[in-house]
Structures are given as structure tokens and as C-alpha cells.
Amino acid sequence: MRLAEAWRVALDALRANRLRSALTMLGVIIGVGAVVVLVAIGTGAKNEVEAQVEGLGSNLMLVVPGRLEFGSAPSASRLSLRDADAVAEVVGDPRRVTATVASGETVRAGGRERFTTVQGVLATTPEVFDRPVGRGRYFTESDVRTGRRVAVLGATVARALFPDRDPIGQQVTVAGVRFRVSGLFAPLGQSLGVDRDDEIHIPISAAQRLLGVDRVDGLAIKAPDREHIDDLRARVVAELSQRHPDTEFSAVTQEQILGVLGDILGVLTGVLAAIAGISLLVGGVGVSNIMLVSVRERTREIGLRKAVGARPRDIGLQFLLEAVLLTTVGGVLGMGLGVGSSLLVGALSPVPASITWWSLALAFGVSAAVGIVFGVAPAQRAGRLDPVVALRSE
């Protein structure tokens, strides 16, 4: 029998049971679609996080007290502004170092209010984090020294408090204390559902007085170059350890954060793909099941075909192609479903979805392979049927 003929016979058989073929295919469609969309979400999340971390500025290093590990509670900070000065000394350039103390506070203006993150920071922050002010101006070193009550608003806060006015020069109260708006950040947008414009910056001295503390939560350093960043990190940790012998310090570079996040999200993507793969496997079992039913139903047909000269392999090929056709057509439709839902997820939810070619190719390849693997047993059974017994079957 010619191969083209075998394809036609297989196609006819599938058409004869449209609903059953469609339902069987659905298992494969869902499986392949799930692989594509889940891998797209995982990859998209990874890309997004990496872009965000990279967006923090180049050669960035973050220093916090305590051990930076999952499961370990952050220890009470003993860092102070004097430590920031000492670290600036080690780095050799005070403009490359900033310190931060953060707190969630309610900010009010003209009868409106918003609960937001208040960041008390040094005047060097825009440079360290590569985040320039959009309009107005940031506070200066002397503002920080004197603890002046000035604030720079993120776009979301500005919109919430001043929907119809220019905020610059206006008064806001932070936890009941009055501040004057000196500048506005350019909008950064959302990432992974977090609004990066929902914060305000005030001088760290003003923040410490507001909160009644003199601690510093952490330091951020913009290293002069990439090569010596590890060396610098060691010297910074050594300096801080010397100043606080009973406290451990952790310093992570942007690259390390990227690496860790990339690993986590890579594992996440793998796990998602594996879960989706299981549903593809279930789809394959469905194909195998329906092929066995099909062989049983058409036993007399098989007997007749053998009687008129079909060889075992002609019959086997016919049923194998039927299974492969089910899974490959299902695979193509599943790819369509996966791409479609990835685009939908990307458009409707904060989770970005990034469709990857390898996941499409993999899902299709696996679905074709599933057809072969799960079609072989029923096909062999059909090919080996005794024609006399087959012709006599009900």
C-alpha cells in the first residue's frame, strides 16, 4: 500500500468519528497548549525580573546587616549614617554610596490620602540607582544634612494626591509632618504586579526624625567598574565587620541577584513545563485508549482488509498514522491555543508572557512522539490479528 493511501485511510477513519476524534484531540490540545503557555509565563517572568534588576543601575551592590538567606529572619540593623560615611571612604567616592531607611506611611494632601512606601535616602540616590527626576529637583546634600522636609513623589502618588494640580511646590503631610514637594519621578510602570511608582523619597535625616530612629536599613553602592566589584565587596564587608564585630553583613551584587533570581525562575519554568508535560502524557494515554477502542470496533474491517491482501504492516501503519494524525493535528491546534492564551495572559494580567520557539518545537515534537509511542501498541495488535478470527468477530 502506498503511504499517501495510508494517510487517506487514517484521515477517513478519524472523520468517520468526528466527535470522538475531537475529544481525544482535546487532551493533546490542552497538554500542548499548557506547555506553551506555562513556559511562556515562566520565561516572561524571568525576563521581567532580570530587566527590573538590570534597571536598578549598573554595577550595583546592596549591603544589609544579617545573613541574606531564605528562612533567616532579618536581624535588627545596627548600621548608621556614620557607617555610610565609612563605606564611602572605602569606595573612594561619596557620590557612589547611598543609605536607606524605609517605612510604610500615609501621605495626605488637600483632603486626599495614600498609603505608600516612604524612602528616607541620601541625595546620591538618583545617581546610584540610575533613576533621574522627571520634573522639579531632587533634594541636595545640604537638604539631607539639615533634615529639610522636602519630598520627591513617584508618579502614582502624585496622581493620587494631586489629580488636577501641579504637585511641585505643594505641601504634603507624611505621618502628620508637613513636607514640600520639590520634584517628581518619571513613571517606571508596573512589573510583576508591583507598582514601582508607588513611593516617595525624603532626606534620610528627616525620615529618621519622623520615625524616631537613627538606624539605616541598608546601603547601596554603585561600583566604579565591574572587574573589581568582588574585591570592593570584600573590603566593604570587612570594614563594616570591623566596625560592628558582633554583626554579620551581607553584600550582594546585581549579578548575584540576577543569578539567584534566574535560577529560581528557571526551576519554576521547568516545574511548570513538567506539570504541563504530565497533562500531555494524559492526553497520550487518551489517544492510546481510543486507538484500542478503534481497533476493536473495526476488527471485522481489519479481517476483511487482510482477506483481500493487506499485510500486517499495512494494517499497523494505518492505525499508527491514525494515532499520529490525532496527536500532530492536536499538537498544532494546541500550539495555537498556547500562543493565543499567552498573548491573552500578557495583555490582561501583570504577568508578562514570552513565547519561546523551543517550547513550541518541544511541545509539537513531544505530541508527535506521543502519537507514535501510544499508537504503536494498538497498531501492532491490529496488524497481528488473525484474519479468520477477525472476520468472525461481532
Added chain:
Amino acid sequence: MTGPAVEAERVARTYRLEGFSVRALREVSLTVERGDYVAIVGPSGSGKSTLMHLLGGLDRPTSGRLRLDGRDVAGLSPAELARLRNEVIGFVFQAFHLLPRTSAVENVALPLVYRGLGARKRRAAAAEMLERVGLGHRLTHRPNQMSGGEQQRVAIARALVTGPSVLLADEPTGNLDSATGESVLHLLETLNAESGVAVVLVTHDRDVAARARRQIAMRDGRVASDSAQTDQEPSGGTP
């Protein structure tokens, strides 16, 4: 080609079941000459169908030697035997066994699919064969759109489209009323006379058997009588 179409030498067929075995055929020897017209009769369970399956290469004997068109089936692989069936044998069954949802021409063309013939040639040969069995006007009808007699004619066309040496018909009129059955038998006789294909026919009807050139009676898995060997004895049959 010379020599007999089918030659069975002391063939036996035993079915092994759990604990015991059924001897469906016991050492049957039978030669079907080219162009012959043979009727097989016998009570139910006497082994007629079993013998037909062996003669058609659908089954293999447990012992004995069987030659189809001069080729011993013992040494053939399942694929080689399938090819031999395709070339030498045409089957007609009591239950027609047409493919549902498939037109008459395509049903008739089916054996040619396994011969590797292209669609156009298959269709032409099948249409011509349907014409010969008087169904030239039913080419695109499906089995469920045809009468029983018409379906059996389609089956006969399918059996003959490959130009076989032997047509094996196991109770071909068993599912038909007597008038329709008569026309099917008449068709078989005509085709036998015109194309020279040997016909082996299983029937329960004594009158039908009497019209055949040669009659074989089976009993308990054996040939009880064969008119080819008892021609000289006065049995009231044809000379």
C-alpha cells in the same frame, strides 16, 4: 499458468482450546482445477468454513500440504501469504463484509489498494467490474443505500477485480431471499463460464449444489463424498 489452482494434500486443522482440542478438519485431500465449479455441502460443524479458510490462505493447516497457484503456503511469511491471497484468491462471504460509509467503487477497488495501484487505475478497474456484475448504475452508492442482493454483487465484484484463479464463496446466498439468491448464483455461474475463474461454493441447498459441475459432501471434518471421484457411479446426477 498450468497445474491446479489449489491443491490440498491430507490437510488437517485442529483448534487447541484449554484442556482439549477440536479437530475441525481431518486429513482432507482436495484439488481445485482451473475453471472448475465446485459445491461443498455438509451439516453444520462439518468443517466447510474451516476448509474454505485453508483453501483461501486465510488460515494455515495444522498438518498436511497446501499449494495455492502452485506455491506451498508452509514457507510463506504472513506478508507473503497476504500477497498470494491478493493475487490468487477472491473471497465472498455470507455477511458481505463491505466497508460502511464507503462507495461501491471504493469497496470493489480495495484489493487493488494493497496491490499498490494508483487511484485512477483502481477506479477504472472497479467501475468496469461493477458494470460486469450489473451495477454500473450504483458506483457511488454506499452499502446502506443498496439491497442485500446488490451488496453481494459488489462483494463479488471485489473478489474478482484482481483477476484471481479461485473465487471462494461461503454461503453467499445465506442472507438473501430465494429470488435474489438465485440471481447471485446465476451471476457466479456466468462469471465462471465467461472468465474461467474457478468457483468453490459452500451451500446448504441441495438444488444449488446439484447445479455445480462437482459436488463435495463433508461430514465430521472429512470429505464424505466427492463427485469427481465417484463420477462413474450412478448417483442420479448429471453425467
